[in-house]
Amino acid sequence: MILTADQIRARVDADWPQILGVVEDRIALRPISAHGINGEHMRKSAEYVANKLREVGVDAKAVQARDKDGNPSAWEVIGSLEVNPNAPTVLLYAHHDVQPVPDEKEWDTAPFEATLKGDRLYGRGACDDAGGIAIHYGALRALGDQLGVNIKVFIEGEEEMGSASFIPFIEAHHDEFDSDVIIVADSGNWAPDVPSLTTSLRGNATCDVHVKVLGHPVHSGQYGGPVLDANTLASMLIAKMYDEKGELAIPGLMEGEPIGGLQRDLDEADMRAAAGVVDSFTLVGTGSLASRLWTKPSATVIGFDAHPVKDSFNVISPETTFRVSLRVAPQQDPHVAMDAMVDFFEKNAPFGAEVHVEPLEAGMGWAMNPDCEATQDALTSLKEAFGIDPVNKGEGGSIPFIPELQKIFPDAQVLVTGPEDPISNAHSPNESVSVSGLRKDVVAEALLLDKLGRA
Ligand SMILES: [Zn+2]
Numbered sequence: 001m002i003l004t005a006d007q008i009r010a011r012v013d014a015d016w017p018q019i020l021g022v023v024e025d026r027i028a029l030r031p032i033s034a035h036g037i038n039g040e041h042m043r044k045s046a047e048y049v050a051n052k053l054r055e056v057g058v059d060a061k062a063v064q065a066r067d068k069d070g071n072p073s074a075w076e077v078i079g080s081l082e083v084n085p086n087a088p089t090v091l092l093y094a095h096h097d098v099q100p101v102p103d104e105k106e107w108d109t110a111p112f113e114a115t116l117k118g119d120r121l122y123g124r125g126a127c128d129d130a131g132g133i134a135i136h137y138g139a140l141r142a143l144g145d146q147l148g149v150n151i152k153v154f155i156e157g158e159e160e161m162g163s164a165s166f167i168p169f170i171e172a173h174h175d176e177f178d179s180d181v182i183i184v185a186d187s188g189n190w191a192p193d194v195p196s197l198t199t200s201l202r203g204n205a206t207c208d209v210h211v212k213v214l215g216h217p218v219h220s221g222q223y224g225g226p227v228l229d230a231n232t233l234a235s236m237l238i239a240k241m242y243d244e245k246g247e248l249a250i251p252g253l254m255e256g257e258p259i260g261g262l263q264r265d266l267d268e269a270d271m272r273a274a275a276g277v278v279d280s281f282t283l284v285g286t287g288s289l290a291s292r293l294w295t296k297p298s299a300t301v302i303g304f305d306a307h308p309v310k311d312s313f314n315v316i317s318p319e320t321t322f323r324v325s326l327r328v329a330p331q332q333d334p335h336v337a338m339d340a341m342v343d344f345f346e347k348n349a350p351f352g353a354e355v356h357v358e359p360l361e362a363g364m365g366w367a368m369n370p371d372c373e374a375t376q377d378a379l380t381s382l383k384e385a386f387g388i389d390p391v392n393k394g395e396g397g398s399i400p401f402i403p404e405l406q407k408i409f410p411d412a413q414v415l416v417t418g419p420e421d422p423i424s425n426a427h428s429p430n431e432s433v434s435v436s437g438l439r440k441d442v443v444a445e446a447l448l449l450d451k452l453g454r455a
Contacts, residue, residue, distance in 0.1 A: 002450065002451075002454060003143075003146065003446075003447070003450050005384040005385060005443065005447060008142055008143075008385075008443050008446045008447055008450070009385075009443050011141075011142040011143075011144075011446075012138060012142050012439060012442050012443050012446065013439075015138065015141050015142065016439065018141070019134055019137060019138035019141065019439075019442060020121070020134070020435065020438070022052055022130065022133060022134040022137050022138075023114065023121060023123075023126055023130045023131060023133075023134050023433065023438070024114035024121070024123075025048065026045075026048070026096070026125055026130035026133065026134075027111075027112055027113065027114045027123030027124060027125055027126060027130060028112055028113065028114065029041070029044065029045050029048060030098075030112050030124070031044075031045035031096055031097050031098055031125070031157075032097070032098055032099070032100045032101075032124075033074070033097035033098070033157060033158050033159075033160050033161045034099070034100045034160065034161060035100065037073055037074040037075075037097070037157060037158045037161055038064065038072050038073055038074065038075070042074065042075045042097065042157050043062060043064075043075045045075070045096050045097070045157070046062035046075035046076065046077050046096060046155070046157055047062050048096075049062070049077045049096050049133060049155050050062045050077050050079065052133075052137050053077065053079050053136075053137065053140075053153055053155075054079075055137075055141075056137060056140040056141045056144075057081050057140065057144075057147075058079040058080065058081045058140065058151060058153055059079055059080055059081060060077055060078065060079025060153060061077070061078065061079065062075050062076070062077050063075075063076055063077075063078060064076070065157075065158075065165035065168070065169040066165065066168065066169075066172075067164060067165055067168070068164075068168060073158070073164070073165045074097075074156070074157035074158035074161075074164075074165050074169075075157040076154065076155065076156055076157050076165075076169060077096065077153065077154070077155035077157075078152075078153060078154055078155075078173060078176060078177075079151075079152070079153040080150070080151060080152045080153070080176065081140075081147070081150065081151040082150045082151075083147055083148065083149065083150055083151075084148070084150065085150075087148055087149050087150055087453060088149050088150070088179075088180040088181065088452055088453070089149065089150040089151070089152060089178070089179040089180050089181075090149045090150070090151055090152070090179055090180065090181045090182070090183060090449060090452060091151075091152045091153070091154060091177055091179035091181070091182045091183070091412070092136040092151060092152070092153045092154070092183050092185070093153075093154050093155070093156070093182060093183065093184045093185065093186070093405070094129045094132035094133045094135075094136060094155050094156075094184075094185050094186060095129045095132070095155065095156040095157070095158075095159035095160070095186060096129070096133060096155050096156070096157055097156070097157050097158055097159060097160050097161070098124050098125035098128065098129075098130075098160060099124065099125075099128070099160050099426075099427045101124050101429075103429075106429035106430075107122075107429045107430055108122075108429075108430055109122045109123070109430070110123075111123060111124040111429075111431075112124060114126070116435070119192070119434055119435050119436050119437075120432040120433065120434055120435065121432060121433050121435055121438075122430060122431065122432045123431065123432075124431055125431070126424075126431050126432050126433040127188070127418075127419050127420045127421075127424040127425075127426050127431060127432065127433040128186070128420065128424070128426035128427065128431065129159070129185070129186050129418070130433075131185075131418065131419030131420070131433045131438050131441070132185035132186050132418055132419060133155060133185075134419075134438060134442070135185045135417070135418075135419060135438070135441050135442050135445050136153065136155075136183075136185060136445070138442035138445075138446070139442055139445035139446040139448075139449055140449075142442065142443075142446040143446050143449060143450060146450070147449065147453065148449070148450060148452070148453020148454060149449055149452050149453045151449075152176065152177055152178075152179055154170075154177060156401075159186070159401070162400070163400065163401045163404075166401050166404060167404055167408070170404075170405070170408055171408065174408070177409070178409065179409065179412055180374075180411075180412060180413065180452075181374045181412060181413045181414075181415065181452060182405060182409065182412050182413070182414045182415070183415050183417060183445065183448070184399075184402060184405075184414060184415070184416045184417070184418075185417050185418045185419070185441075185445070186399070186416070186418050187395070187399070187416045187417060187418035187420060188418045188419060188420025188421050188424065189418075189419075189420070189421050189437060189441070190264070190390075190391040190393055190421070190422075191421055191422065192421045192434035192436060192437035193386065193388065193436070193437065193440075194386070194388060194390075194391055195382035195383070195385065195386040195388070195390045195391075195440065195441075195444065196382075196390055196391050196392060196393045196417075197260070197368065197375070197378055197379065197382070197390060197392055197393075197415060197416060197417065198368075198393060198394070198395060198416035198417070198418070199258065199259035199260045199367065199368045199370065199392045199393065199394050199416075200258070200259040200294055200295060200330040200365065200366060200367045200368060200394040200395065201330060201365050201366045201367075201394070201395045201397070201398050201399055201402060201403070202294065202295070202297075202327040202328055202329065202330055202365045202394075202395070202396055202397065202398060203327070203328035203329075203330065203332065203334040203337070203362070203363050203364050203365030203366075203398065203403070204325060204326065204327055204328060204334060204361070204362065204363045204365075204398055205326045205328055205334045205335075205337045205338040205341060205359070205361075205362040205363075206302075206323065206324065206325050206326065206359075206360040206361050206362075207323070207324055207326075207338065207341060207342060207345075207357050207358060207359045207360055208321050208322070208323050208357070208358040208360060209234070209237065209321065209322050209323075209324065209345050209355065209356075209357050209358075210319065210320075210321045210354075210355070210356040210357075210358065211230050211233050211234040211237065211319060211320050211321070211322075211349075211353055211354070211355055212230065212318065212319040212353065212354040212355075212356075213227065213228065213229070213230050213233055213316075213318060213319065213353045213354070214227065214230075214316065214318035214319070215318065216318055217315045217316065217317065217318050218315070218316050218318075219314060219315065219316075220314045220315055220316050221314060223316055224316060227316055228316075228350075228351065228353075229316045229317045230316075230317045230318060230319045230320040230353070231304075231306045231307075231317055231320055233350050233351070233353045234304070234320050234322055236350040237345060237348055237349070237350055237355065238301055238322065240344075240348050241299050241324075241344075242284070242299075245284065245285065245286055246283075246284020246285045247284075247285055247286060248285075248296070248297055248298065248299055250297075250299065250340055250341055250344045251340060251343075251344065252336070252337070252339070252340030252343070252344075253297045253326075253328070253329070253332065253337055253340055253341075254297070254328075254329040254331060254332040254337075255291075255295065255296040255297060255329050256291070256295040256296070256329050256330060256331060256367075257287075257288075257291055257295060258288070258290050258291055258294055258295055258392065258394055259295070259330065259367045259368055259370055259392065259394065260368065260370035260375070260392040261370070261392065262288055262290055262291070262392075263389070263390075263391045263392055264391045265288045265289055265290050266288075266289040266290050266293065268283065268289055271283075271289060271293075290393075290394065293394070293396045294330075294393075294394025294395065294396055295329055295330055295394060296329060297326060297327055297328055297329050297332075297337065298326070298327045298396075299324050299325070299326045299327075299341075300324065300325045300326075300327075301322050301323070301324055302323050302324070302325045303321075303322060303323035304320070304321075304322040304323075305320050305321045305322070306320060323360075324341065326338075326341055327396065327397075328365055329365065330365040330366060330367040330394070331365070331367050332365070333364075334362035334363055334364055334365070335362050337362075338359050338362050341357075342357040342359060345357045363398055363400055363403070364403035364404075364407065365398065365403060366399075366402045366403040366406055366414070368414065368415070368416070369413060370392075372413050374413040374415060374452065375413065375415065377448055377451040377452060378415050378417070378444075378448050380447075380451070381444045381445070381447035381448040381451060382444045384443075384444070384447055385440045385441070385443040385444035385447060386440050386444070399416075402414060402416065415448075417441065417444070417445065418441070419433050419434070419437060419438045419441050420433075421434055421437060
């Protein structure tokens with residue numbers, strides 16, 4: 001059965017109080033995983049979600065994951081709904097835990113009371129990720145017995161705590177989660193009225209670079225001249241990372257263009273304002289701003305052991321360490337990028353100073369398959385639901401579980417959607433979700449499931 005956007009919209013409209021009610025209920029539940037992932041409040045939160053999913057036909061239950069030492073940890077919600085063994089299977093992901101609220105006074109509304117102001121519903125978790133749960137619930141509710149795909153559900157209970165149980169849990173339930181398409185509703189749109197798929201995430205590789213020039217500190221008046229201090233030598237090494245255009249000059253790092261093509265570049269003035277860039281600074285690098293933020297690598301010195309200015313004295317520092325966080329292009333293996341970075345620092349030791357590089361962690365990025373049928377169906381569904389062409393967007397940072405999920409299920413098409421938009425304030429005070437945007441997201445996911453069902 002092929003449903004039109006209008007038919008789906010009418011169903012979502014009819015059920016809207018119940019669908020938005022899920023977001024309102026979730027805000028009141030205070031499911032803050034930082035207050036104890038295995039706590040009673042998290043069990044209640046998981047039970048609520050399982051109950052809502054059962055309402056729309058999913059055989060769902062709350063189960064407690066085990067951490068790597070076998071101790072009870074996060075409360076997860078899993079479930080399934082089989083309609084036809086020959087139909088494709090879609091795994092729906094969201095998370096039911098939320099960020100804490102360190103200071104309620106920073107909020108204009110009570111953080112745990114859903115408060116509607118204009119088109120926005122305020123409350124902790126409204127967009128991250130109660131909205132994601134509401135999208136899955138609303139789409140299944142709208143399709144009802146017309147659902148043409150088999151559904152599996154995983155609503156995680158510790159996403160905001162770094163998903164420590166995620167991999168062991170997925171591996172323990174491998175067959176239960178095995179699917180053709182995975183919809184991760186934990187990201188967002190270009191704007192409340194402009195839909196997006198999230199197309200890529202950068203990976204990361206972090207290392208410590210130790211630079212040594214002397215066996216012990218010496219007087220800078222006595223030895224300054226032929227001997228450079230470790231801070232200066234380290235700075236020379238750091239300065240070599242970028243060329244005169246501000247392009248990263250570390251050989252062996254991949255760079256790419258926005259996945260699925262660039263429909264709209266980011267606005268430089270908006271980006272400067274959001275980051276508070278000083279007026280005199282010229283943004284560095286070449287290519288679109290989107291490619292520089294999403295698909296090209298970048299290196300940042302995130303730590304540097306130099307003597308503080310206060311109480312400094314006339315000494316040549318013998319050794320120092322700096323830490324580099326490298327953001328890796330979505331398609332590059334972060335271990336390959338790490339090797340390139342280690343090689344670069346070791347080969348560029350200024351004046352033969354001892355340089356020793358210590359690799360720390362490396363995490364995979366992720367890139368959507370822009371050409372597969374599921375992606376095309378998702379873009380068409382977003383267009384029909386919003387009445388406007390979607391604008392693909394990448395992420396400069398990482399959502400670590402997405403590459404993990406892709407690694408465990410390499411053949412599944414992962415689609416990243418969600419109810420956030422640039423003014424949602426996820427993780428911050430005054431978090432909110434656009435009510436009209438959320439409604440269109442529900443319509444879009446229902447249309448997508450419907451299209452996948454007839455593939
Ligand atoms: Zn989230």
